[in-house]
Amino acid sequence: MTKLLKIIEPLMLCLVPIVLLLCAFFQLPFTSLLILLTAGAAIVPFFLRFERQQPRPRDIMPIVVLSAIAAAGRIIFAPFPNFKPVSAIVIVSAICFGKQSGFLTGALAALASNMFLGQGPWTPLQMYAWGLVGYLAGMLNEHGWFQKPAAVYIYGFLSALAYGLILDSWYIVGFVSPITWQSALLGYGAGLPFSLSHAVATVVFLIPILKPWCRKIRRIIVKFGLHC
Numbered sequence: 014m015t016k017l018l019k020i021i022e023p024l025m026l027c028l029v030p031i032v033l034l035l036c037a038f039f040q041l042p043f044t045s046l047l048i049l050l051t052a053g054a055a056i057v058p059f060f061l062r063f064e065r066q067q068p069r070p071r072d073i074m075p076i077v078v079l080s081a082i083a084a085a086g087r088i089i090f091a092p093f094p095n096f097k098p099v100s101a102i103v104i105v106s107a108i109c110f111g112k113q114s115g116f117l118t119g120a121l122a123a124l125a126s127n128m129f130l131g132q133g134p135w136t137p138l139q140m141y142a143w144g145l146v147g148y149l150a151g152m153l154n155e156h157g158w159f160q161k162p163a164a165v166y167i168y169g170f171l172s173a174l175a176y177g178l179i180l181d182s183w184y185i186v187g188f189v190s191p192i193t194w195q196s197a198l199l200g201y202g203a204g205l206p207f208s209l210s211h212a213v214a215t216v217v218f219l220i221p222i223l224k225p226w227c228r229k230i231r232r233i234i235v236k237f238g239l240h241c
Contacts, residue, residue, distance in 0.1 A: 015062055015065050015066065018058045018061055018062040018065070019062060021058045022058045022059060022062070022113075022116075022148075025054060025055040025057075025058055026055055026141075026145060026148065028051055028054075028055060029048070029051050029052050029055050029141060029179075030179075032047060032048055032051045033048060033179075033182050033183070033186055036048060036186050036187075037182075037185075037186045037192055040190070040191065040192055044186050044187045045134065045183070045186075045187025045188060048138070048183050048186065048187060049134055049137050049138060049183075052137040052138045052140070052141040053137040053141075055141055056120055056137065056140055056141055056144065059113060059116050059117060059120070059144065060117070060120075062113065063113065063117060071237050071238075071239060072239055075106075075109075075110060075114075075230070075233070075239065076106070076110070076114050076117050076118055076121070077121075079102055079103075079105070079106045079118050079122075080117075080118050080121035080122045080125060081125065082102055083098065083099045083102040083103060083118065083119075083122035083126070084099075084121075084122045084125035084126035084129075085126075086098035086099060086102065086218075087099050087122065087126040087130070088126055088129050088130065090214075091130060093210075093214075094207055094210060095177075095207040095208070095210040095211040095214070096210050096211070096213075096214040097211065097214055098214065098215075098218040099119070099122050099123075099126070099143060100119075100143065100146050100169060100172060100173050100176065100211065100214075100215040101169060101214075101215050101216075101218035101219045101222060101223075102118070102122070102218075102222075103115060103118050103119040103122065103143055103146050103147040103150070104146065104147065104150040104165065104168070104169055104172070104215075104219065105219075105222060105223060105226050105227060105230070106118040106119075106147060107147040107148070107150035107151035107154065108150060108151070108154045108159060108165070108227060109226075109227055109230040109231060109234070110151075110230075110234075110239075111151045111155070112147065112148045112149075112150070112151025112152045112155065113148075113151070114147075114151070115144075115146075115147025115148055115150055115151040116144035116145070116147045116148040116151075117144070117147075118147055119140070119142075119143030119144040119145070119146055119147040119148075120140040120141070120143065120144040121140075122143060123136065123139040123140045123142075123143050123144075124136065124140055127139070135180070135183075138179065138180060138183050139180070141179070142175075142176045142179045142180060143176065145175075145176075145179075146172045146173075146175070146176060149168075149172065150165075150168060150172070153168060162220075162223055162224065165219060165223055166216050166219055166220065169212075169215040169216050169219045170212045170213075170215060170216050171212075172215070173208065173211040173212035173214070173215040174208050174209075174211075174212050176208070176211065177204055177205075177207060177208025177211060177212075178201075178208070180204070181200055181201050181204040181208070184200060184204075185197050185200040185201070
C-alpha cells in the first residue's frame with residue numbers, strides 16, 4: 014500500500030492542473046467546487062503514506078515545528094500583502110527532509126495559519142500549492158539541482174510565481190464567466206503584484222536562513238537519527 018501511494022502522489026499532483034485546464038476549456042458548471050475537491054484529493058495520499066510509515070515522534074516533530082514557524086511567520090507578516098516567509102521555510106524543509114516532508118510542511122502551514130487568518134474554500138488549494146512548492150524543491154534537490162544557493166533562490170522566486178498562478182487560475186476558472194482571453198488577462202494582471210511580492214519575499218527570507226538552517230537541521234538529523 015505504501016509503494017502504491019508513493020506512485021499515486023505525483024499523479025494526483027498532476028491531476029489538479031489537468032482539471033483546471035479541462036474546466037477552463039469546456040467551461041463546466043461547478044468548476045470551483047470540482048477544482049477544490051481535486052486539490053483535496055491530491056493532498057490525501059501524502060498524509061496516508063506518512064501515517065502508514067508509522068513515524069516516531071522524533072520524526073514528526075521537525076515537520077510540526079517547521080510548519081508552526083511558517084504559519085507563525087505568515088500571521089506575523091499578515092499586514093504586508095503576500096510578503097510572507099512560508100515558501101522559504103517550506104523549501105528549506107524539503108531540502109533537508111525530502112519531498113514528502115516538504116509537501117506536508119507546506120500543506121500544514123497553510124491549514125494552521127488559516128485557523129487564524131480565516132478558513133475558506135481557498136484552504137485546500139493553498140495547501141496543495143504550498144505543498145507542491147515543497148515537493149518540487151525536494152525532488153530537484155534529490156537530483157542535485159540545488160548544489161549552489163543561487164539555484165535555490167531562483168527556484169524560490171519562480172515557485173512563488175507558480176503558487177500565485179495556481180490560485181489565480183482557480184479564481185478565473187471558478188468565478189469568472191464567461192472566460193475569455195481578456196477576462197483571463199485582467200484576472201492574472203490583478204494578481205501579478207501580489208505574486209511578485211510573494212516571489213521577492215521568498216528570496217529575501219531564503220538568503221539569511223538557507224545555509225544556517227540547513228546546517229543546524231542536518232546536524233539534528235544526524236544527532237537524533239531522524240528518518241528523512
